[in-house]
Amino acid sequence: MRRRTVLAGMGALAALAGCSRQGPFKLGFLAGLSGRAAVTSEEGRNGAILAVEQVNQAGGLGGLPIELTVQDNGDDVQTALRAMQALVAAGVQAVVGPFASSVAREVLPLAEKAGVLLVSPNATASALAEQDDALVMLNPSTREATRAYAELLWRRGQRRVAVATATDARNGLYAMAWRDEFSAAFQALGGTVTAQQGFASDASTAYGQVVRSLLDSQPDGLVFACGSVDAVRLAQQVRKQAPEMPVAVADGAAGEALIALGGDAVEGIIAGQLHDRSSRAPRYLGFVEAYQARFGRQPGYHAVLSHDAITVLVQAQTRRGRGESLKQAVLRHGPYDGLQQPIVLDASGDTTRPPFFVVVRDGRFEPLR
Structure with a gap:
């Protein structure tokens, strides 16, 4: 039942999309899938993959599929730039990522030049906030x-x-x-x-x-x-x-x-x-059930925020007006249906959401009481 709740929501999004496009809606994913950040980056990738699969299972966007291209930004600037260049060459309209603020700073000029929107689940540095650029941050600033x-x-x-x-x-x-x-x-x-x-x-x-x-x-x-x-x-x-x-x-x-x-x-x-592990929100519970079935483990907050990033892009695309860029649509047509709470973006593409504090107890994250 809970998984059907998520799929129903994705199906509603798909039904809203226009049918004027002649090919798939191309999105990228960019994170450190090798090196020190691999565990959290893989979790984020899984959340994005699941969201894309759910939209496509529900009929895609106006009957056309979402196509997700995944790139590893590694642990150094040159690898990150090559990965971003590969996504631009693949024709993506937007990228979920990067996860690291330092990587976002390095690849942002390339994204700006190519007209590709970055929707970062995890970048938080205040130096990146309050800017009129091609970066949307779903994590609040530091x-x-x-x-x-x-x-x-x-x-x-x-x-x-x-x-x-x-x-x-x-x-x-x-x-x-x-x-x-x-x-x-x-x-x-x-x-x-x-x-x-x-x-x-x-x-x-x-x-x-x-x-x-x-x-x-x-x-x-x-x-x-x-x-x-x-x-x-x-x-x-x-x-x-x-x-x-x-x-x-x-x-x-x-x-x-x-x-x-x-x-x-x-x-x-x-x-x-940035997510409440004790949440009883139906969309979140459906996501947890679907994630466990797909990947065999519990999702963490990187998976939640990556799934939310896909939701922002899909909902903005369905609400996008004639002549609007994807960036304009993302900034104008919120709030968006996050797994646990509405996602509200300001004019700079920044968001505010309070952290949920947890404590490590018996090898698990538990809500801090």
Whole structure:
């Protein structure tokens, strides 16, 4: 029944589409499917694939299918640019991705030149927000998320926190913005940031020394602004040096990879995510059932947001007026039917949605009570 709920919704979208196009509606998917971000990127790819399959099973757009082309942006700029060029050459109208803010910054000029819209499920750097460009961000900017983090830790009695930040080119655009905005929000509440320690997101980094320098400042909590792999390596060192120290990780580290890689070291860690795992929304429950049937596991928030990205593009296409570009249609014709809540975009293609905080308990993300 729940899966039929999602399919019915997709079928309604398909029925609304015009029939003037002579070929498939071509979309791309761009994320780091190799390297450090592979787990979360694969999850996002699966969410996009499922959404496309559901629309096509319901009759496509005006009887024509959606065609999804997947590219891996790797871990370096040149690979990302080649991947974006391949999507442009494939004739896509829009791309779901990239997931990393740093990659979005690098490929955005190429997308602008080609007239291809980027709908990123996961890019959050404030430097990318409030811009009239070809990037739509379904994740709120770091400014919104970090304020919620600061308020949560303050309510939980933390007054002195130390922050570790990935400062390399791969993660720095997001992580340093996250650190700065969190620190400002926490200090505005009356808290103290006792130490800020940057590190390279690299296996050669002495993660034990990073943690030691944080602990030397005598904090009552640690915060990690980085990706999942680095958060796990830092958490492992915390469990060796100060097992009872509270740890929170930025939303960029809060994907399924945190648990898959972290094991016991990440038990008790707090994180913010952009979907509510306890939601009883019919569309969300139908999605979870369909995702499990298709991929054999539970979806995480990267899958949810990628599915939402396809929904935005499909609904905007069905509502698109004569002479409108796809970007104009996306910005003008919301709100869109997200799996858990309406997706509302402002004139810059940015959104606001509060994070849902979770805690790792017994190898699962559970809602924080």
